[in-house]
Amino acid sequence: MTNLFSLQEYVVSYAFDILGNKAEFEQELIKSTDLQAELAFLQAVVSYLAYGAPIVPLPIGLTNKLFLPQRLLRRLDRTDARPADLLELIEWSVADLRQVAMDLSNWEPFPMPTGSMRVIWQVDEIHAQIAFFLKIPGAGTLPHHWHATGESILVLEGNFINDSGTVFEVGDRIVVAANTNHQPTTSLGCLILGITSMYDKVLAAKI
Secondary structure (H helix, E strand, O other): OOOHHHHHHHHHHHHOOOOOOHHHHHHHHHHOHHHHHHHHHHHHHHHHHHHHOOOOOOOOOHHHHHOOOHHHHHHHOOOOOOHHHHHHHHHOOHHHHHHHHHHOOOOEEOOOOOOOEEEEEEEEOOOOEEEEEEEEOOOEEOOOEEEOOOEEEEEEEEEEEOOOOOEEEOOOEEEEOOOEEEOOEEOOOEEEEEEEEOOOEEOOOOO
């Protein structure tokens, strides 16, 4: 590494941080103020290269994905969900779950109340369980339905009222026993996370 031409080649590689044997070049760098000046210039150029690229807007929804906590991203990538895994979702923070719900794009209309939307988040096909979000825009009554293996609900926004009139608010958890039926309501509208069976059935409305 004594040839001046070869040293100039090395200084470019060093500026881009792709030089293999840095120690040998750094010894030569100490001896030459010209090399030091050239390196300083090249490093300044390299630092500005990224700013020369055109600005491209992020796709819709990507911002939320990029800034989701890493623990959420790890769990969202899982495809081998088991019942215990789905129930663990209830233990996430309300803020994290709201963020997940906001980021999901496959919302579909839910029968009632009018204007309600539901999205399936995770599915355990082996044990026939699902984790879903349900969004109700205002006061109303849900369909009267029966639970095959019970249901766990976490209120993320608004309120959720059971058949006995108990009002559950943000952060409250509701557990519905297996082989039971109910027809909950909401007086404010709500956003909930639910873990339930694929074999639940809609029943005739209560009179």
